Amino acid sequence: MKITMTVNGVQHSDEVEPRTLLAYHLRDALGLTGTNIGCDTSSCGACTIHVDGESVKSCTMLAVQADGSTVTTIEGLANGDTLHPMQRCFQENHGLQCGYCTPGMVMAAVSLLEENPDPTEREVRLGLEGNLCRCTGYHNIVQSVLACAAENNGGAA
Amino acid sequence: MIPAAFDYVRAESADEAIALLTEHGDEAKLLAGGHSLLPLMKLRLASPTVLIDVGRLEDLRFIRDAGDHIAIGALTRHRDLETSDLLGEAAPLLQHAAGHVGDPQVRHRGTIGGSLAHADPASDLPAVVLALGGTLVANGPNGEREIAIGDFYTGFLESALEPDELLTEIRIPKLTTLGWSFQKFNRRAQDWAIVGVAAVRAEEGSGVGLVNMGSTPLYAAGVVEALNSGADAASAADRAVEGTEAQHDNNATVEYREHLARVLVRRALEESGLA
Incomplete structure (x- = not known):
């Protein structure tokens, strides 16, 4: 089936098998390997991307379901060499160790702040409940998101 | 992990x-x-051989005040439920529970109709709709019926849905709520x-639904019967496992x-304001 979607600002038209999962389409057909596949069972959140502005787990969505949609992956966040504020806050707050969960964590965090620009620490933890990290113990991830929110709201990071 | 091959059709x-369901029968599954x-x-x-994608039927994505009930389109997403002020007012138990389905990414995609x-x-929303005494609307080749x-x-x-029927709407009665609780x-x-x-306690009566206590979502009839006879939370909760078939x-x-069922029913009744 022929599908068309805008990924990170670029329109792509591709022939896909209906059973192709969006995560595999992004990685294998479009070469966007920043979207990691962890558990492949919609638990870990490593494959989190944005579809029409909302976070989704791309291992649990068919590519054909995203036909006509606007998709953003981790590769689409930075502006050239300038990191997205959330990426920078993860870097500055040591919000990652091995980095495997990070693309999904950052995409989930950006979506979270769009829905709730000024979350409490508890709201950040609940908002990231769909993303698992096996290294950091979450503390610095939560700090990163809170720092980014504070920065967006004009406060000190 | 890749699904087995199937044909994909998008219903507009x-x-x-419904026509596609009639044509493909048991081989087809609806995708929301x-x-x-x-x-x-x-x-x-x-391994359905045909997937009929109803995910874009935006006219089945709504939450409306329909007088004596709240009408919810089957394609309404969990995130829509969770953020609905109307639902918060008229059925706070459903609004709250929808915010506890899966995680934010799941709630952006999952629908109430699909879940029911x-x-x-083990799903959350069936037990909630059981507690609230909801009615489901199914559409098929012979028209609409309420279940x-x-x-x-x-x-x-x-479920009672026929292979050629589509769940289109969920009707939640507007109750005068005294208290409610969702324990997960x-x-x-x-x-x-x-x-x-x-659990919900309302002027019209009480309702209690159980998640994961048998092969289907269950209504805790024994608990509700006890409540109707004036039992307190602890003695009503003692009847939580009546009619259940919990699995190992x-x-x-x-x-x-x-x-867990006894403890959680007691907590739910206490949280909903029963002594």
Whole structure:
């Protein structure tokens, strides 16, 4: 089936098998390997991307379901060499160790702040409940998101 | 994990979805948000040969005040429920519970109709709609019919929907709510409930639904009967396992589930304001 979607600002038209999962389409057909596949069972959140502005787990969505949609992956966040504020806050707050969960964590965090620009620490933890990290113990991830929110709201990071 | 091959058809209207169901019969499955069906297909526990995508039927995505009830389109997503002021006013139990389904990513895609029609005893929303005494509207080649939620669940992952019927609307009666509670016991934040309880106390009466206490979502009839006879929370909760058939699995033994059901029903009744 022929599908068309805008990924990170670029329109792509591709022939896909209906059973192709969006995560595999992004990685294998479009070469966007920043979207990691962890558990492949919609638990870990490593494959989190944005579809029409909302976070989704791309291992649990068919590519054909995203036909006509606007998709953003981790590769689409930075502006050239300038990191997205959330990426920078993860870097500055040591919000990652091995980095495997990070693309999904950052995409989930950006979506979270769009829905709730000024979350409490508890709201950040609940908002990231769909993303698992096996290294950091979450503390610095939560700090990163809170720092980014504070920065967006004009406060000190 | 890749699902087995299937043909994919996108329905542009409810009528087209019903025509496609009529044409393909048992071989076809409806795809809404896909967050129950796709995991089963990836594990090859389900291998439909035709997927009929109803996910874009935006006219079935609504939450409306319909006088004596709230009408919810089957394609309404969990996130829509969770953020609905109307629902918060008229059915706060449903609004709250929708915010505890899966995780934010799941709630952006998953739909109330998909969750109810999938008929998983471990799902949150069936127990909530059982507690609230909702009515489901199904559309098929012979028109529309209403199914009381109490008649909807017929077996494990089985419902009263005919193979050529589409669930289109969920009707939640507007109750004068005195108190409500949703108790979900799990090990990890995003997991299915090991046991869950949805309870509502209203001027019109009480309702209690149980998650994961048998092969279908269950209504706790014994608890409600006790409440109607004026029992306090603890003695009503003693009847939590009447009519249940809890299963043993990796998470819990039957005895542990039954213990949880009694404790969670008591907590739910206390939280909903019963002494």
